[in-house]
Structures are given as C-alpha cells and as structure tokens.
Amino acid sequence: MITRRDFHTGLATMALASLAGVKLSVARETREDDLFLNRLTFGANAANRKEFSRLGMRGWVEQQLAMPAQDQALADRLGKVRLLIEYEKGRTEEGKPWAALSEYRSLGYLGKDPAEMLHLLDFDEPLDFSERDRPAYEVIVASLVRAVHAPAQLREVMTQFWHEHFSVNSTKDEVTAVFFPSYDRIIRKHAFGNFRTLLGEVAKSPAMLAYLNNDTSRASPANENYARELLELHTLGQDNYFNDLYDNWKTVPGALDGMARGYIDQDVYEVARAFSGWSIGDGRELDDGSYAPQTGRFHYIDRWHDPYQKRILGIEFPTNSAPMADGNRVLDMLAAHPGTADFIAAKMLRCLGIETPGQSYHQHVADVFHSQRNAPDQIAQTLRAIIFHDEFTATSPGKMRRPFEFLAAIYRAAETEVSPRTDAFQWMLQQAGWRQHQVNPPTGHSEHSVDWANTAALNGMIRVALESHSEWFEAEAGSLRTPPKGVNNFGGLASHWEHRMNAPTGALDGVFEAFEVEPDTPLWDGEDLEWVSNGMIAVLAVTPDFMFR
Amino acid sequence: MAKDPVLVVLFLRGGADGLNLIAPSGDSDYIAARPSSLRVVRKGDDAGHVLSHQAADVDFRFHAQAGGLSELFQAKELAVIHAAGLTDGTRSHFDAEDRMERAAKGATAGGWLGRWLKDADPGGELPALAVGTSAPESTRGASNVAVAEELEQLIIAAGHDLAPLLRDRLNSGFGNHDLLGAPVKRLISLSRSLQARLTNPATGEFGPYRPAVGYPQDNELSGPLMTVAQAIKLDLGLRVATVDFGGWDTHMDQMGAFADQTATLSNALMSFWRDLGNAREQTCVIVMSEFGRRLRSNTSGGTDHGFGNAMLVLGGTVAGGRMLGDWPGLANDALDDRADLAITTDYRHVLGELMARHMRVKDTNFLFPDFQVQTRGLFT
Numbered sequence: 001m002i003t004r005r006d007f008h009t010g011l012a013t014m015a016l017a018s019l020a021g022v023k024l025s026v027a028r029e030t031r032e033d034d035l036f037l038n039r040l041t042f043g044a045n046a047a048n049r050k051e052f053s054r055l056g057m058r059g060w061v062e063q064q065l066a067m068p069a070q071d072q073a074l075a076d077r078l079g080k081v082r083l084l085i086e087y088e089k090g091r092t093e094e095g096k097p098w099a100a101l102s103e104y105r106s107l108g109y110l111g112k113d114p115a116e117m118l119h120l121l122d123f124d125e126p127l128d129f130s131e132r133d134r135p136a137y138e139v140i141v142a143s144l145v146r147a148v149h150a151p152a153q154l155r156e157v158m159t160q161f162w163h164e165h166f167s168v169n170s171t172k173d174e175v176t177a178v179f180f181p182s183y184d185r186i187i188r189k190h191a192f193g194n195f196r197t198l199l200g201e202v203a204k205s206p207a208m209l210a211y212l213n214n215d216t217s218r219a220s221p222a223n224e225n226y227a228r229e230l231l232e233l234h235t236l237g238q239d240n241y242f243n244d245l246y247d248n249w250k251t252v253p254g255a256l257d258g259m260a261r262g263y264i265d266q267d268v269y270e271v272a273r274a275f276s277g278w279s280i281g282d283g284r285e286l287d288d289g290s291y292a293p294q295t296g297r298f299h300y301i302d303r304w305h306d307p308y309q310k311r312i313l314g315i316e317f318p319t320n321s322a323p324m325a326d327g328n329r330v331l332d333m334l335a336a337h338p339g340t341a342d343f344i345a346a347k348m349l350r351c352l353g354i355e356t357p358g359q360s361y362h363q364h365v366a367d368v369f370h371s372q373r374n375a376p377d378q379i380a381q382t383l384r385a386i387i388f389h390d391e392f393t394a395t396s397p398g399k400m401r402r403p404f405e406f407l408a409a410i411y412r413a414a415e416t417e418v419s420p421r422t423d424a425f426q427w428m429l430q431q432a433g434w435r436q437h438q439v440n441p442p443t444g445h446s447e448h449s450v451d452w453a454n455t456a457a458l459n460g461m462i463r464v465a466l467e468s469h470s471e472w473f474e475a476e477a478g479s480l481r482t483p484p485k486g487v488n489n490f491g492g493l494a495s496h497w498e499h500r501m502n503a504p505t506g507a508l509d510g511v512f513e514a515f516e517v518e519p520d521t522p523l524w525d526g527e528d529l530e531w532v533s534n535g536m537i538a539v540l541a542v543t544p545d546f547m548f549r
Numbered sequence: 550m551a552k553d554p555v556l557v558v559l560f561l562r563g564g565a566d567g568l569n570l571i572a573p574s575g576d577s578d579y580i581a582a583r584p585s586s587l588r589v590v591r592k593g594d595d596a597g598h599v600l601s602h603q604a605a606d607v608d609f610r611f612h613a614q615a616g617g618l619s620e621l622f623q624a625k626e627l628a629v630i631h632a633a634g635l636t637d638g639t640r641s642h643f644d645a646e647d648r649m650e651r652a653a654k655g656a657t658a659g660g661w662l663g664r665w666l667k668d669a670d671p672g673g674e675l676p677a678l679a680v681g682t683s684a685p686e687s688t689r690g691a692s693n694v695a696v697a698e699e700l701e702q703l704i705i706a707a708g709h710d711l712a713p714l715l716r717d718r719l720n721s722g723f724g725n726h727d728l729l730g731a732p733v734k735r736l737i738s739l740s741r742s743l744q745a746r747l748t749n750p751a752t753g754e755f756g757p758y759r760p761a762v763g764y765p766q767d768n769e770l771s772g773p774l775m776t777v778a779q780a781i782k783l784d785l786g787l788r789v790a791t792v793d794f795g796g797w798d799t800h801m802d803q804m805g806a807f808a809d810q811t812a813t814l815s816n817a818l819m820s821f822w823r824d825l826g827n828a829r830e831q832t833c834v835i836v837m838s839e840f841g842r843r844l845r846s847n848t849s850g851g852t853d854h855g856f857g858n859a860m861l862v863l864g865g866t867v868a869g870g871r872m873l874g875d876w877p878g879l880a881n882d883a884l885d886d887r888a889d890l891a892i893t894t895d896y897r898h899v900l901g902e903l904m905a906r907h908m909r910v911k912d913t914n915f916l917f918p919d920f921q922v923q924t925r926g927l928f929t
Contacts, residue, residue, distance in 0.1 A: 213801040216849040224853040225800040232641050244638045247886070265640055265886075400728060431702065433682030440795055441562070443643060446683070453728040455703055455736045456682045456696035462719075466709055514714040535711045542715060543722050544729065 038549035039353040041153035043409030067152035087128040096126040109135040115296030133177035136170035147408035158191040167444030175210040183207035196335035204298035218304030227272035235334035237343030255314030274326035277305030341370035353399040400449035403434035432460025465538035491519030501540040561838035563798030567858035573607035578879035614812040617819030625870035633894040640854035645839035650686035659690020666691035673786015770817035801849040833864035857890035868929040
C-alpha cells in the first residue's frame with residue numbers, strides 16, 4: 001500500500017475546505033481506496049473495496065489492466081437482458097407489409113458479424129425503422145449493464161473514454177446503427193492497447209466512416225469532414241490548429257525541418273485527399289452503377305482515390321502510392337506526433353479526475369504516451385503513469401460525476417441488479433444533458449466539470465437519482481423490495497444505506513418524517529420499502545461527497 | 550414605463566450555409582460554383598423569395614423554405630448582414646464557436662454575454678436563460694444563468710413526493726461549493742417562484758404554456774422558442790436567452806437537409822415572433838453561426854467549412870427590410886483564400902451595435918476588448 005503522502009498536508013486540506021464550503025468534506029477524509037476506485041471504476045462499492053484492500057493499490061490496478069475484454073459472467077448477464085422492441089404495422093414504398101410487434105427481445109446483435117446484419121440496410125426489406133436501429137440501442141443498454149456490473153471496470157471506464165474521444169452518434173442513421181456493435185467491440189478490445197492500432201481500426205470502421213461522411217468521399221473535391229475531426233478531435237487537438245497564425249504550410253514551425261508542429265487548413269484539405277476512397281463494404285450502389293461488396297467491413301474504392309502528390313505537415317507524399325498507403329501514412333504521422341501525445345495525455349488525465357494537472361505531471365504522462373508509441377500496451381503504460389504519480393493521490397476529489405457516471409455509481413453503491421427492459425434511463429439522462437452514444441456533434445460530451453455545474457444537469461441528476469429504482473424506469477429488477485439482511489426497522493435501513501453509499505453516519509438523520517416513519521418503525525417490504533430505500537439513496541447521492549470523485 | 554430590453558441569441562451550430570440561405574441567385578460566379586440543388590434559384594417551384602428589387606443585378610433571394618424570414622424582412626422587422634463573421638482564420642467548428650462566443654483574446658475572462666451579465670448584474674429571478682442542457686460559452690463567467698429546456702425543469706423534482714426533502718437537503722448540503730453552490734442557490738430560488746407561477750391552484754398540477762399563436766408541430770425549434778416566449782411573458786426579469794439549433798454541418802446530401810433546417814428555423818421563428826405580441830417592442834433576436842460554407846460544393850453533394858456568412862437581426866425597433874454590410878462578390882479573387890465568401894463585417898460590429906442600441910450598454914469596450922465597434926445602421 002502506498003502512504004497518503006501529501007494528501008493531508010495543510011495545503012490540501014485548505015483547498016478541500018474552500019471547495020466544500022460548509023460542513024462537508026472538511027471533517028471527512030476521502031478514503032484512500034475510494035479516491036482510486038471512484039476514478040478508476042464507475043463507483044466504489046463493497047466488493048471492489050474488498051478487492052482493493054486484498055491486493056493493494058498497485059496489485060488492484062495490475063489486476064484490472066490484465067483483465068481481458070471478454071468476461072463470461074458479464075456475457076451471461078447480458079444474455080439475460082430482454083429489451084423491448086415495439087412498433088406499428090407498416091409497408092415499404094413498394095407495398096411490402098410488416099406486422100406490428102411488441103416483444104422483449106435479447107441483445108442478439110452485440111456479438112454479431114455486421115456482414116450478417118446488412119439486410120437491415122436494405123429498404124426493399126419490409127422492416128420498421130426500429131428494427132434497423134435496434135443494434136445501436138442494444139449497445140446503449142448494454143453499456144449501462146457493463147458500467148455497473150463489469151468486473152473489468154477500468155477497461156469499461158476507458159471504453160467509455162475512447163467512445164467519447166472517437167464519438168459517433170450511433171443513431172445518426174441506419175448505417176451507423178448497424179455498425180455500432182462492431183465499433184463498440186473495437187474500442188473495448190483496444191482500450192488498453194496501442195493508440196495507432198486503435199486509430200487505424202477507428203479510421204476503417206464503417207460506423208466512423210459513415211458518421212463523418214468519409215464513406216462518400218472521393219476526388220475531387222473530397223469530403224473534409226473526417227479529415228478535419230481526425231486532426232482536431234482524434235489526434236493533434238485544437239491547441240495544435242495554427243490556422244489563425246499561418247496561411248502557408250512553409251511558415252508553420254517545424255514544417256521545413258521534417259514535421260510541422262501543428263496543422264492549418266491546407267493540411268486538412270490534403271488529409272481529406274489522402275482518405276478519399278475509404279468507404280464501406282455494405283453493398284451500396286456506387287456512382288458508376290456497380291455495387292460495393294457485402295463484406296460488412298471497410299472497403300477501399302481505388303478509383304475514388306485522389307492519387308496525386310500531397311503535402312501534409314510539411315511532408316511530401318508521392319503520386320500514385322499503393323492502395324490506402326496515403327491514409328495509413330497520415331495515421332502513422334499523427335499517432336507519432338508529440339502534439340497528439342500532449343492532447344491525449346491531458347484528456348486521459350481529465351477522464352481519470354485530474355482536470356488541472358501540474359505542468360510536469362502532464363508532461364510526464366505525455367512523454368510516456370509518446371515514448372511508448374510502438375508498444376502494444378501503450379495506453380496501459382500511460383494509465384500507470386497517471387495512476388502511480390504522487391499528484392494523482394494528492395489531487396482531492398473535484399471532478400463532477402457526469403449523469404451517466406452518476407447513475408452507474410448509484411447502482412454500484414446500492415448493489416442493484418441492473419437489467420434494463422426499456423431505454424427509459426436514456427431518456428431520463430437526456431434531461432440532465434447526457435446522450436449515451438447519441439451525441440450529435442463529433443465532440444462527444446464535455447469532460448469539464450464546469451460544463452455540468454448548471455441548473456439543468458443538477459436538476460436532471462436529482463431526477464435520475466429519484467427515479468433510478470422506480471418501476472417505470474425499468475432498469476433494475478426490484479432488488480430494493482426485500483429488506484436487507486439483519487435490518488428490521490427504518491433506523492437500521494438508514495444506517496444500511498449510509499454505509500453502502502459511504503456517507504457519514506447520521507447523514508440520513510431527519511429524513512424519517514418525509515417517509516412518515518420513526519427510526520424504530522418496523523420495516524415494510526415490497527414497493528413501499530423500495531420507495532423509502534430509493535428516497536434514502538437519492539438523498540445520499542445528491543451530495544458533494546457522492547457527486548464528486 | 551418601458552420594459553427592460555431582452556436579447557435572444559439563436560446560434561445555428563455546425564456552420565449554416567449562408568450561401569444557400571440568402572444568396573445572389575443571379576450571380577454568374579455563384580451559378581458556376583454549385584449545382585442548382587445547393588443554390589437559391591430564381592425559377593420553378595423552389596424559386597427563392599426576392600429580398601429587394603434594388604439589388605436586382607444579382608437578385609438576392611431567401612431560400613424557398615425561408616418564407617417566414619422573407620415575410621419578416623418585408624415587414625421591416627428583420628435585417629440581414631451578409632458577408633459577416635469571425636475574421637480569425639479558423640474553419641474548425643469548436644475553435645470558431647469558442648472564439649466567437651468568447652469574443653476576446655488572451656486573458657479576458659468569460660464570454661461576451663457573461664461579461665455583460667456579470668457587469669450589469671440585472672437582478673430579477675431569471676436574468677439569463679440558456680435553453681438546452683448546457684450553457685453556451687458566450688455566457689461563461691456569469692453565475693446568474695439558468696439552464697433548462699423547459700421552465701418546468703427548473704422546479705426541483707417537479708411533482709415528486711420527495712421534492713420537499715430533496716429541496717431541504719440541497720439547501721443545507723452545498724453551501725458555497727465552488728462549482729455547485731451557485732447553481733444550487735439559483736435552482737432553489739427559481740424552483741420556488743416557478744412552482745407558484747406555473748401551478749394551477751385549483752388542481753395543483755403544472756399548467757402547460759399556452760402560446761398566443763400555434764407553433765409548427767414536429768419542429769425542433771418550436772419547444773425552445775416557446776420556452777423563451779414563456780419566460781419573457783412571465784415577467785421574471787429575463788434579459789438574455791440563448792437557444793442552440795444544431796444540424797447545419799451539411800458535408801453530404803445538403804439539399805434536403807438544408808431545406809428542412811431552413812423551414813424549421815423560418816417557421817418557428819415566425820411563430821415565436823407573433824407569439825410575443827407586445828413584447829416584440831422590447832425583444833431582439835440575433836441569428837448567427839460559427840462560419841459559412843465553401844462556395845464550391847464537394848463530391849458528396851454537400852459543402853465543407855467556409856468563412857463569411859449571413860447574420861440576421863429581428864426586432865421591434867430594428868430598421869429591417871435591408872441587407873447591410875458590403876457584399877464582396879463571389880469572383881475568385883474576391884473570395885477568402887480563393888475558396889470562401891470573404892468577411893466585410895466583423896461579427897462584433899453587429900453584436901456591439903445590439904448591445905449599445907438595444908441593450909443600452911453605454912460603453913461596449915469591455916464586452917469586446919481591443920475592438921472598435923462601428924455601427925452598421927441596424928437601428929436608424
């Protein structure tokens with residue numbers, strides 16, 4: 001176990017006091033295990049606290065990093081989910097009918113090869129649109145189950161991180177929906193791996209190709225949508241976009257010495273040319289009347305590619321390179337660029353709760369990311385650089401849980417069995433500003449706490465907490481309806497939830513009146529008990545202690 | 550007594566194609582650069598609405614789906630400032646939005662609306678409302694901004710039987726928390742006053758907003774604009790409202806998507822304006838976007854990120870029915886970077902004039918530091 005180091009130095013305590021205001025964390029120390037667990041998982045709970053204490057911090061982190069992307073128990077759990085699909089009868093344009101349907105159906109698309117799902121893209125098939133975008137909703141619902149129940153929590157946290165980084169609106173249209181399960185698999189698989197590999201998989205993923213229109217990009221003029229976001233959101237970042245400073249590639253620092261330090265619009269145009277022809281094998285009709293193959297995978301259309309010389313970040317690309325060589329070379333350059341390391345390091349730190357790292361901490365993480373760029377476990381090594389640094393423990397909890405993280409943390413702390421029957425939770429999260437896998441602009445959700453500290457997110461999260469165990473929410477299977485073991489009155493119930501939610505003893509004093517009970521009132525059961533328990537959980541969730549990690 | 554002026558900032562996120570919204574439909578460079586599907590055209594079912602016969606040489610027209618905008622223009626309540634925008638060289642959505650909404654370089658804190666809200670500290674229950682689920686960058690720095698899609702969302706746990714308990718806990722639990730202290734206080738106070746105003750005393754239920762005119766159905770802008778209209782009419786002291794309207798990033802298959810977006814904008818804005826009734830006199834709406842789009846279309850039937858764009862100002866006291874600003878033309882040499890509509894009016898001239906003349910801000914220098922606002926004659 002590591003020591004608490006300077007976490008309890010006077011300075012840190014003072015910072016904490018000013019942050020917390022009245023009587024909050026000043027008197028309470030954040031437990032060291034929770035400091036790690038709330039950042040590296042979707043929420044500390046009894047089970048992972050026990051694991052953490054058994055293995056020690058480093059042992060626990062290594063165990064997490066060693067866990068594979070597949071887990072049988074989790075797969076079994078996902079196999080039991082039955083998600084509603086419901087629609088009216090209808091007809092195709094040619095008049096082929098489909099029948100009305102309402103059924104609770106298993107998540108059959110999660111592991112499926114997209115080649116077997118291409119009929120969902122065929123508008124001659126009599127299918128309601130709910131059938132066509134069903135694959136996306138299966139991933140959305142599965143993501144909550146995974147966040148709450150996956151043993152490989154750190155992988156799940158990083159999967160969510162990369163989904164946000166390489167954000168795709170899964171229900172933009174039927175193409176993104178059909179390819180979203182395979183996109184989710186790519187991201188989860190490489191969540192701890194090599195960034196260049198992940199970047200390449202994303203660049204060739206039909207979901208991203210369709211989302212940012214590169215699937216229709218051909219010479220000339222090429223479609224710039226993907227090219228621009230590749231530079232701005234996926235690799236170099238906005239800080240390395242120098243277009244306001246330079247309007248000629250030669251003048252960008254570094255451009256004449258092997259590699260420009262940042263990019264300008266001229267680079268965007270050239271990168272767009274490099275990716276022209278990168279499309280999807282989904283059987284679509286091409287401009288010359290031929291059809292793309294039905295592979296359900298990346299498909300390169302050579303005659304759409306702009307083959308002539310290019311200059312990107314000051315580097316010359318020859319004419320008529322081999323198929324896909326231009327695009328692959330761009331990805332090589334960007335993944336190896338120090339600007340990318342800076343950008344990704346800051347984002348990973350923010351994801352793990354460090355919003356304002358010191359310069360040397362940030363630099364250290366960026367250096368590891370950059371120096372390990374060819375390592376198969378580059379991202380895992382970068383995670384270690386973040387987690388095992390003094391400043392990680394010295395930074396007090398100041399990162400606000402965002403709505404999805406907040407909901408998952410409630411379920412984890414309450415040890416609720418989550419098995420959604422509808423996507424009602426998604427609708428509720430939207431009131432708080434969260435659209436899991438359905439963000440329209442390619443930026444994903446904001447990672448900055450300040451963007452969530454507003455009346456809408458706050459009141460939305462209150463609502464999420466209050467409804468998290470209500471029946472209509474249909475996200476859990478009534479686990480609050482039986483009295484917890486050994487608890488026989490409401491005072492005992494309050495202590496039980498204070499303990500589970502890691503709140504101070506007595507945090508629920510004074511709530512009994514609202515439930516019209518006394519502490520020594522014998523416990524009810526069934527829905528009435530569920531209502532009280534959920535109310536107590538909500539009261540404990542809507543506190544700075546629980547909302548910040 | 551004249552009521553305090555209200556400013557509504559409607560931001561078209563994604564880079565709205567001003568050259569498809571209000572365009573010189575007869576200009577030969579325009580016709581040469583784009584297929585007719587991405588142009589405002591002069592003939593046929595989709596012919597655009599003529600702005601003014603005075604500019605007949607290039608025949609400026611509104612998009613066919615912008616009938617509402619055209620009507621407001623003819624009624625002299627809507628002014629167009631074309632070839633306007635952010636002159637910093639950026640064609641990134643997020644960078645351009647950031648820069649425009651901050652409207653300041655270097656160490657100047659916050660956004661342009663945030664600086665005004667902080668300085669003027671207008672008081673009232675609801676001085677600023679960001680319609681949506683997050684506040685735009687322009688309001689950054691102000692602690693008096695409420696964020697909600699509907700006013701009912703500012704009532705704590707509306708209709709839930711545990712609402713009083715949660716309200717008490719919020720009241721005692723957050724204190725001066727540096728991130729949540731201010732939003733918690735605002736939520737508690739707004740919750741109290743809205744509960745009283747929106748609840749039907751007979752039934753105890755929330756009464757829905759009843760606009761004075763119908764708003765278009767299936768129109769994503771109707772709800773947000775109704776929220777603004779309701780907030781103005783409730784007399785909560787609203788001075789600034791922001792509404793975001795996304796979906797303008799038309800890199801691909803622009804024709805249908807742009808027509809739908811334009812109809813949504815035009816129809817909802819028309820209803821909003823009628824709904825306001827007498828409050829029109831005190832209200833101005835500015836419609837803006839982070840940049841326009843490339844003059845030449847791409848091979849996906851769309852347009853990529855461009856530069857200059859049109860801004861629209863709608864107001865009871867606006868000298869409308871005019872297109873302001875210099876039109877640079879679309880000849881190759883007149884374009885920015887030989888690619889995009891050039892900018893002849895810095896967007897801050899327009900915002901500055903609005904703040905000075907409509908919002909009655911004496912000195913706008915602190916809103917737009919290191920910038921000299923020159924009026925464009927929005928208000929005669």
